[in-house]
Amino acid sequence: MTPDPSIIAALSAAVQADAENIPLRLHLAGLLIAAGRPAEALEQCASVLGRQPDHLEALRVAAEAADAVGDRPRAEGYRRLYTALGGSAPPPGDAPFPPAGRAAVPPPSLPDLSASPFPELDSDIPFSGEPPPDESDRVKLRQGRGDGDKDDTMWEAEKPDITLADVAGMDEVKRRLNVAFLAPMKNPEMRKMYGKSLRGGLLLYGPPGCGKTFIARATAGELGARFVSVGLSDVLDMYLGQSERNLHEIFETARRNRPCVLFFDEIDALGRKRSLMRESAGRDVVNQLLAEMDTVGADNEGVFVLAATNHPWDVDTALRRPGRLDRTLLVLPPDAPAREAMLRYHSRERPLENIDWNWLAGRTEHYSGADLAHLCESAAETAMEESLQRGRARPIGMNDFKKALKEIRPSVRPWFDTARNYALFANEGGVYDDLLNYLRAQRLL
Incomplete structure (x- = not known):
């Protein structure tokens, strides 16, 4: 097919x-x-x-x-x-x-009548003659399966060991998360008094490399909940109807492990606007996602859906209606305290000498978390190159960081250039108000 x-x-x-x-x-x-x-x-x-x-x-x-x-x-x-x-x-x-x-299939042979009359109930037969690959090299290529052949081990719910305390800075993001998820979960009597449901979803959006996935994992750790991370390759399948079934099994895994945070990364690829799709297969996946979040045939109480995207304007509008991803949270580049903490973290196992972290944090405004990691890597490369030339190791100093600052510029500016147009001309219902306020404060309008 x-x-x-x-x-x-x-x-x-x-x-x-x-x-x-x-x-x-x-x-x-x-x-x-x-x-x-x-x-x-x-x-x-x-x-x-x-x-x-x-x-x-x-x-x-x-x-x-x-x-x-x-x-x-x-x-x-x-x-x-x-x-x-x-x-x-x-x-x-x-x-x-x-x-x-697909695996190589041996030619058919006559059955062994002395064997069990139900060989499919005996011990598992090797799938092919090849040795099993390492887990790190395994590619999830699945063949079409019948209704009775379910694979419950494809998705596992983990228990994160990080919390929001491990997220440096980002106080506004933490406050919004606390109101939406954490406070109702930690105060069941108050939740019952105000009729606050534990279902629903939150869409995290912002420039790439700013820690949306890390925040989602930390939210699960803060709740003491299980965490299921879903990527595009976990859902899409080449066989008709299999993508929808994969999506249903993912939600069933989350329901069995509640309280559970179900995290969809790059939701704009999985839940793309149906009006932009030419083929029916992609629309069917979006329809299945809507059905799972609506809980028509199942109870999603205790299942928290978090999704992340760099392109919220490409997400199907039906996914952002009440009961689905009805809350939106802008995740911006890290503030000064967060930048200093990230710079320290990415340099923690490297030899250092007289580093002015406060000065570096002030010179890296608009840098994403990925940019800061790259900055530390570049400074280390400069020090290592000079050490190799001299034949004597030396620690990383401020001059190495200053040289790296000249070479590495913030990578988020193109995203803000694109986002500005949507914030100005497609801000239906005030969904991009937070972004507009940030752009005005940074004089990017």
């Missing part, structure tokens, strides 16, 4: 947003091969192998893609490297590897 083009398009967008996500990139490569687009699949595999040349799954899929485009020498090179690194020897002939996402 040919994969739905809208699923491939959504996965491509997700890969562009998260270039380091190797399982997601290989999932996309498998779908591209199945869709008859092996050249594009080969590009995805080459990107993975550029980062991890010994990645067995990437070598296997790359060999298949190279065969499909007719580049036999390249395919043989991938195949030899795959075998040399410990992968199982490929079968002979023109099909050196099973198709992406």
